Amino acid sequence: MFNIPNILDAEALLDKAFGRAKKISVRKKKERIINKIATVKAIMNNTLQKYVKSFPNFDKLHKFYYELLDLLIGINKLKKSLASLEWARKKINRIATDGIRKIKSGEDELNVLKSVYGRISSIVYEINRHLNFLEEARLKIKELPFISTDLPTVIIAGYPNVGKSSLLKLLSSAKPEIAPYPFTTKGLIVGHLIFEENHEKKKIQFVEAPGLLDRREEERNEIEKQGIIALKHLPDLIIFIIDASLHCGYDLESQKKLLEEIKREFKVDMIVVENKVDICSKTDYFKISCKTGEGIEELKEEIKKRLFR
Ligand SMILES: Nc1nc2c(ncn2[C@@H]2O[C@H](COP(=O)(O)OP(=O)(O)OP(=O)(O)O)[C@@H](O)[C@H]2O)c(=O)[nH]1
Ligand SMILES: [Mg+2]
Numbered sequence: 649m650f651n652i653p654n655i656l657d658a659e660a661l662l663d664k665a666f667g668r669a670k671k672i673s674v675r676k677k678k679e680r681i682i683n684k685i686a687t688v689k690a691i692m693n694n695t696l697q698k699y700v701k702s703f704p705n706f707d708k709l710h711k712f713y714y715e716l717l718d719l720l721i722g723i724n725k726l727k728k729s730l731a732s733l734e735w736a737r738k739k740i741n742r743i744a745t746d747g748i749r750k751i752k753s754g755e756d757e758l759n760v761l762k763s764v765y766g767r768i769s770s771i772v773y774e775i776n777r778h779l780n781f782l783e784e785a786r787l788k789i790k791e792l793p794f795i796s797t798d799l800p801t802v803i804i805a806g807y808p809n810v811g812k813s814s815l816l817k818l819l820s821s822a823k824p825e826i827a828p829y830p831f832t833t834k835g836l837i838v839g840h841l842i843f844e845e846n847h848e849k850k851k852i853q854f855v856e857a858p859g860l861l862d863r864r865e866e867e868r869n870e871i872e873k874q875g876i877i878a879l880k881h882l883p884d885l886i887i888f889i890i891d892a893s894l895h896c897g898y899d900l901e902s903q904k905k906l907l908e909e910i911k912r913e914f915k916v917d918m919i920v921v922e923n924k925v926d927i928c929s930k931t932d933y934f935k936i937s938c939k940t941g942e943g944i945e946e947l948k949e950e951i952k953k954r955l956f957r
Contacts, residue, residue, distance in 0.1 A: 808859030
């Protein structure tokens with residue numbers, strides 16, 4: 649989604665720049681040293697600039713991604729780290745330019761080189777924790793699924809273990825992990841349904857919001873908060889799953905309380921389904937079974953109707 653390159657730590661970054669400078673083999677000593685400094689300057693400048701530019705402009709980011717990155721990484725910390733890279737880049741440029749000027753005006757080349765290398769090293773080590781933080785951020789961002797903020801989007805929500813991933817798998821291309829215990833899904837999962845209608849190709853994005861519990865915002869963990877952020881910014885339609893068989897391990901009353909809360913909070917069109925009706929059926933909601941397939945085709949039709957007709 650965002651194309652961020654590997655971010656080297658201080659040691660590797662200095663190795664890269666100094667290593668390249670070492671290869672310079674101009675015969676005349678003065679020229680050679682000026683060349684070395686110019687090379688280190690260029691590599692540092694280009695590399696640090698590339699890092700900074702590869703991160704998105706947070707203030708222009710869609711609210712969904714802004715809040716997700718803020719939750720998982722921290723926007724202020726990201727901004728601070730990127731600003732420190734900018735600071736280092738400019739400072740290194742100045743030191744190098746200054747060094748070259750000194751050599752040209754007659755100062756001892758080797759002394760200048762030593763001092764320039766020393767000062768650049770200490771600046772790069774000064775931003776090492778920021779380089780490390782940005783590399784960690786890159787790895788977290790890489791793990792995120794691509795979620796479109798433009799496609800018609802259905803969010804599948806409900807208590808843990810009620811069959812959200814099972815339904816996602818039946819409705820879309822996603823291949824989520826399905827298991828008989830709660831909190832199997834630990835992040836947002838995406839799948840698509842592509843179909844043709846009146847000779848027009850249509851695409852629906854489905855997102856599973858990982859298991860929500862009926863509890864206050866402050867008590868929600870990082871996994872649940874991702875679901876809340878998705879619910880807040882993405883859906884055109886919510887499918888809320890109730891498991892009245894109680895095989896999920898949670899009582900009906902708590903599930904209904906969460907349902908009411910989500911209705912109240914998000915004000916988005918919603919289909920409430922009762923899953924696992926192969927075991928038993930106790931409500932008047934739209935009945936489905938992800939095990940036998942009962943009701944799934946009808947649900948698909950209902951989703952298309954709500955989104956496109
Ligand atoms: N009998 C029966 N079992 C089902 C049905 N749908 C799902 N299950 C089972 O319920 C368990 C939980 O299913 P998942 O699809 O992983 O549920 P989930 O809501 O995604 O769970 P978390 O990601 O952990 O919150 C699994 O053992 C499924 O096989 C159904 O219609 N009937
Ligand atoms: Mg799941």
